[in-house]
Structure formats: C-alpha cells, structure tokens
Amino acid sequence: MTIPLVDLKAQYHSIQDEIDAAIRRVIDNTAFIMGREVAAFEEAFADYCGVRHAVGVSSGTGALFLTLLGYGIGPGDEVITTPFTFFATGEAISQVGARPVFVDIDPVTYNIDPARIEAAITPHTRAIMPVHLYGQPAAMEEINEIARRHDLLVIEDAAQAHGSLYRGRRAGSLGHAACFSFYPSKNLGCYGDGGAVVTDDDELADRVRRLRDHGRINKYEHGELGYGHRLDGMQAAILSAKLPHLDEWNEGRRDRAARYARLLADMPVVTPEHLPDTTPVYHCYVVRVPDRDRVLQALKEAGIGAGVHYPIPLHLQPAYRFLELEEGSFPVAERMAREVISLPMYAELSDEQQDEVVAAIQAALEQTAVA
Numbered sequence: 208m209t210i211p212l213v214d215l216k217a218q219y220h221s222i223q224d225e226i227d228a229a230i231r232r233v234i235d236n237t238a239f240i241m242g243r244e245v246a247a248f249e250e251a252f253a254d255y256c257g258v259r260h261a262v263g264v265s266s267g268t269g270a271l272f273l274t275l276l277g278y279g280i281g282p283g284d285e286v287i288t289t290p291f292t293f294f295a296t297g298e299a300i301s302q303v304g305a306r307p308v309f310v311d312i313d314p315v316t317y318n319i320d321p322a323r324i325e326a327a328i329t330p331h332t333r334a335i336m337p338v339h340l341y342g343q344p345a346a347m348e349e350i351n352e353i354a355r356r357h358d359l360l361v362i363e364d365a366a367q368a369h370g371s372l373y374r375g376r377r378a379g380s381l382g383h384a385a386c387f388s389f390y391p392s393k394n395l396g397c398y399g400d401g402g403a404v405v406t407d408d409d410e411l412a413d414r415v416r417r418l419r420d421h422g423r424i425n426k427y428e429h430g431e432l433g434y435g436h437r438l439d440g441m442q443a444a445i446l447s448a449k450l451p452h453l454d455e456w457n458e459g460r461r462d463r464a465a466r467y468a469r470l471l472a473d474m475p476v477v478t479p480e481h482l483p484d485t486t487p488v489y490h491c492y493v494v495r496v497p498d499r500d501r502v503l504q505a506l507k508e509a510g511i512g513a514g515v516h517y518p519i520p521l522h523l524q525p526a527y528r529f530l531e532l533e534e535g536s537f538p539v540a541e542r543m544a545r546e547v548i549s550l551p552m553y554a555e556l557s558d559e560q561q562d563e564v565v566a567a568i569q570a571a572l573e574q575t576a577v578a
C-alpha cells in the first residue's frame with residue numbers, strides 16, 4: 208500500500224457535497240474574480256483569526272510581497288527572518304528590493320531563535336518576519352518585545368499555521384500583520400493558488416486592497432501602480448466551505464502527531480516538542496533520524512510519501528549566492544536541513560497507515576544500523 212505525504216482526495220471525499228455546492232454556486236453567480244464570495248470569505252477568515260481585516264490575494268507569496276510593499280519596505284531596508292523556511296519568505300523580501308537578514312533557529316522549535324535577533328538589528332532594519340514553521344508558533348512574546356524596543360514591524364509568515372494558537376491567540380493576530388497561503392496542501396488549502404493578508408491595521412488593509420487590484424481606487428481610476436494579485440471567487444467559495452472544518456482537521460492532526468510520538472518513542476528518532484502555551488497544527492510532522500537520506504530512500508521504496516522541509520537553507524540557495532553567506536553561517540539551520548524528515552500527516556491518516564509508516568521507519572533504521 209502506498210501512503211502519500213498528504214491526501215487531498217480523502218479530505219475532499221469527507222465534505223464532497225459542501226465543496227461541490229460551493230463550486231456550483233460560483234458558476235451560477237458567475238462571480239469569478241473577487242465579488243461576494245471573496246468578501247464573505249475575508250470576513251469569516253478575519254473573524255477566525257481574531258483580527259479586523261483579511262484581504263484575499265493570489266498566493267502566500269503575494270501576501271508576503273504586498274504586505275512588505277504596503278508597509279513601504281524596499282531598497283535600503285533590511286528584514287530579519289529565518290533561513291530555515293520555504294524559499295518564498297526570503298524571496299518576497301528580496302522582490303521588494305529589501306535585504307533578508309537571516310538569524311539562526313532554535314533547535315527545539317525550528318523557528319527563529321529570539322536570543323539571536325538583537326545582534327542582527329542595524330539602523331536599516333524595518334521588520335522581523337518570523338515563520339511559524341510546521342505549524343508551531345514562533346516565540347512571539349520575545350519577538351514582539353524586541354520589536355517594541357527597536358520600533359520594528361512584526362510580520363508573521365503564517366503560511367503553515369492556520370488555526371494554531373500561541374498563549375490563547377491565533378496565528379495571524381500575533382504581530383502587526385500576517386500572511387497566509389492557501390496552497391492546496393496547507394492546513395486550509397484551496398483548489399489552486401490563494402493567500403491572505405490579515406491585520407488589525409486599517410491603513411495596511413486598505414493599501415493591500417488597492418495594491419492587489421492594479422492600484423484601483425474605483426472601477427476606472429488607478430491611484431497608484433499595483434499588481435494583479437487578486438483572489439478568485441472559486442477559491443474563496445472553496446475556502447468558505449472548508450473553514451468550518453479547520454479546527455476539527457487540526458485536532459485530527461494533533462491526535463495523529465501524539466500517536467506518532469507514542470509509536471516512535473523507543474526508536475532513535477527525535478519527535479517534535481509540543482510546547483506549553485501553544486497549540487501547534489502540524490502542517491508537517493517532522494522528525495530527525497540518523498542517516499536521513501538513507502532512511503528517506505528506504506521509505507520511498509516502501510511506498511511511504513516522506514519529504515524534507517527543507518534540505519537547503521535559504522542562505523545556501525544558488526539564488527542567494529550574492530549574499531555571500533558561506534556554509535557554517537547558520538549551523539543549527541544547516542544541521543536540521545541534513546537531519547529532518549517529514550512523515551505523512553493529515554487528519555484522515557488511519558491507525559493502519561500510521562502503523563505501516565512506523566514499521567517502515569523501524570526497518571529502515573535497522574537496515575542503516577547494519578550497513
């Protein structure tokens with residue numbers, strides 16, 4: 208039996224009638240771009256996150272880009288972030304013309320290490336962009352305190368953290384603004400590309416609303432040069448159908464995570480820590496194993512959809528050669544990039560499937576121990 212890393216079909220089958228009805232409604236109303244479906248989803252998602260505004264955009268990358276632009280961050284500015292993330296986090300900073308300044312990560316949470324942030328602040332620093340990696344909230348209290356002291360913006364990259372909680376508050380409400388992706392495999396995913404900027408900042412919300420739609424101030428008037436970064440009605444309708452299920456799906460992921468931890472407890476496998484005061488949402492279930500690449504290969508051969516998030520930290524990406532950051536610059540991130548492995552994770556993952564994944568890991572570890 209093959210077991211995928213994520214199973215989007217299983218999720219669809221569990222709410223097929225609701226999704227089909229949402230798609231039908233969009234076709235019946237021919238509201239394909241923006242319109243009432245987008246407005247309705249924006250209201251529901253802002254409510255869910257506990258903030259005043261959600262602005263639907265074309266992707267998570269678009270959300271990051273428009274938020275940075277919306278705050279006027281650009282050439283000459285620096286934004287502090289983690290090197291251990293999906294490429295788009297750094298890319299958005301670079302695309303507005305600013306410079307990403309990487310800070311090494313905490314080896315327990317895999318998130319930016321707050322103790323190292325202040326040393327990276329310069330007179331050019333405008334913002335800190337923590338990523339809630341794998342759905343585990345970053346150390347927001349410490350980060351916000353540093354930002355207050357140095358008068359910096361805090362922009363959450365919440366693309367992996369829909370619904371996670373930090374000290375009782377949702378990801379998305381923990382900084383000045385937050386960026387979500389609705390890429391299909393995210394905890395809340397649409398059936399194409401989509402994203403959102405969420406914020407309590409009225410001015411930023413207005414600015415992003417204009418920027419996403421060609422700088423429009425009304426149907427025919429363009430107040431500034433903007434972008435084509437709108438959210439589709441179809442995607443918004445699908446997201447509205449899925450949002451009421453998000454908490455239950457995240458609960459299912461936490462249940463699966465707890466079961467993995469029990470099953471893996473006696474093996475030489477480092478399982479994720481569930482920190483007190485946070486409710487993670489396990490976008491990825493990431494463990495560390497000795498001889499990662501051989502374990503990965505063995506799992507692939509056993510039909511298990513394992514992955515690596517991420518094998519190359521941003522500072523070592525070919526595209527970032529111009530930053531001239533050598534190997535050894537961020538030792539914790541570099542080590543994790545060599546050791547992490549993502550196991551199949553979704554609410555519908557059955558006990559039998561999970562047992563099979565664990566048995567395959569055990570076999571792989573025994574094989575690599577012998578070899």
Ligand SMILES: *Cc1c(COP(=O)(O)O)cnc(C)c1O
Nearest residue numbers: 266267268293295296366388390
């Ligand atoms: C997925 C993701 C993004 C980008 O989202 P897209 O919708 O694919 O553009 C950005 N940051 C992180 C951490 C992500 O996981």
